[in-house]
Structure formats: structure tokens, C-alpha cells
Amino acid sequence: MSTYLVTGAAGFIGSVLAKKLVEMGHEVYTIDNLSTGFRENIPELVEFIEGNCQDKNIIEELNNVHFDAIFHLAGQSSGEISFDDPVYDLQTNTQSSLLLLDYALKTECKKVIYASTMSVYGEQPDEPIRETNRLIPKSFYAVGKIASEHYLRIYSEYGLHTTALRLFNVYGPGQNMKNLRQGMVSIFLAQAIDNRHIHVKGSSERYRDFVHIDDVVQAFLMANEDRRAGYNCYNVGTGVRHTVGNLIEKILAHLPFDVTVEYSGSTPGDQFGIYADIQKIRNEIGWSCHISFDEGLKRMTEWAIRAKELNHG
16 A cells, blocks of 8 residues: 555546545545635545645645655646636645745655646647657646746656646546636636537637546546656647647537537637647657547546536436
8 A cells, every 4th residue: 555645636537546446445545725726525534624735834835755666747737717817826836836845755655646748839730749849838838847847857856757648638427517717628618518518719610639537537547557757748648639629519419408519719729729649748658638529528528418407417
């Protein structure tokens, strides 16, 4: 049995990762401020500290517990929202990373795995994007994530094994359907189910790489099993390009009722299009995605409709 810290276990990805680690028989701690996550998402048996990861006093509440690895997933996770309060965004996404890296070093935790983002790339050519591509961030959120990646790299020189996973558009059952400013699939699906109307901000020709939550959690687990030293950075996507128009068509096809669609407006800091080259993560740690977008979207739609019915008795 190992002991892990999974920050953000009240959130979408963190809760699924924490649950998986508990099922595997490990001891799990979490820090979460419940700003966008839900207490009921935190699995049973997880030691919960409520607060901000960028708060030194909260980090001290860990009482120098030795972790076999720290999975840092907590943080504000929307490019659009980062424009509301850039200082808070920097604190939650970057200052938190620095404090956790420092904690890892002091307590001889050898491994830190960080949830980074495809947002670090900004605008790129219409081709699979590699980890070596130039980073041209368009949002404060992306700038903070890049800074955290550099902190990971520098701390690796002190003996930590650090990994940044650049997550592409993660979706799946359990995503926060109430947050209409984060998560393209969940935003459109929630609008369709709640309003029978989808409002798309931006062009239908924009494109993304949608990766299912179960595949993403597997990437974190496999990154933890990697025994190589130093700093590593990997794309976590499918390598498949889907336009927004294509996404809308697929959502409508899975719904048992008619939905109207409107295209108008735009979103600050939005990338026009991006999809991943996943050769590096496949070659170096053996990860690849197993859930197709059609199958994953079907599962998520069925889950979302059931959840809506349960909430309305």
C-alpha cells in the first residue's frame, strides 16, 4: 500500500483518480477548497483537508506526511475565467505548485505529477501538435500552467521525478454540468438537456481533441509507475481532430429530443483549434486511449440524462 496526495479530489478528474487509488488499496489525502468541486465527490476513506493549495497554513496541515507521490490537479481550470481575476488564477495554479514541490522536497516525496493543459500551446498549425512545439499562451490560465511546468523542471534538478500531463479536452460522466464556462462537451450537453437549446460562442469550424476521463486517469496512473528520473512532459489526447460542428451533431444524435443551435459571440482566450500528437506518451510510458469519442459521448449523455431525471424526481 502506498500513500498519495491528490489535490482537487472534489473535482471532476481528481475525484475519479482518488477513487481509483482507494480501490487499488492505497491511502489517499486531498486538499480542496470546494470552489468548483463538490464534497460528495470526495471518495470515502480519503483524508480531506478543506482549503487552498496556495495557502502555506493549509499545506502545514499535512503534518509532514510522507507521500509516495503527489498528484496536483487542484486549481482554477478555465481560460475564460482566468480573465476575471488573473492574480487568483496565478495563485491557485502556480503558487500552489511551488508550495507542493517544496513540500515534496522537504518530506522526501520523490514524485510530483501535474495536471497541465493543451492551452499552453495557444494558436498552432492545423496538424497534430507535439510537446516540442513553441508555446504561445492566449490566457492567464495558460501562462500559469507554463510557469508551473518550469517549476517542475527546475525542482527535478534537486532529485524529484516530475511529470506534466498536458490534458486536452477531458470529458465524461461526473463532469460539472453546472459550470457553463469550463468543459466544451459538458457546456453544450448541459445546455441541450436543460434548455433544449445550445449557444455556441465562436465558429463551428473550431476543432478540439476530446479525451475520455477513464483514459486520462489511466495516464496519471501510468505516469506514476514510470521509474525514470528527471522531468517529463506529455500530451494526453486521442490524436483525433473533431470540429465544434461535428461535436454538436454527435450530441444531437445521442439525445431523445430536438434541440436548437445558435452560433454567436466569442470567448476570451479561446484557441481556434488544437489536437494532439501522442507518440511521445505512447513510446515512453506505453499509454494510449481506449475509448472512442462516439462511445464516450454516448456514455456521458446517458449519465447526464439519468442525473437530470434523478434531480427532478
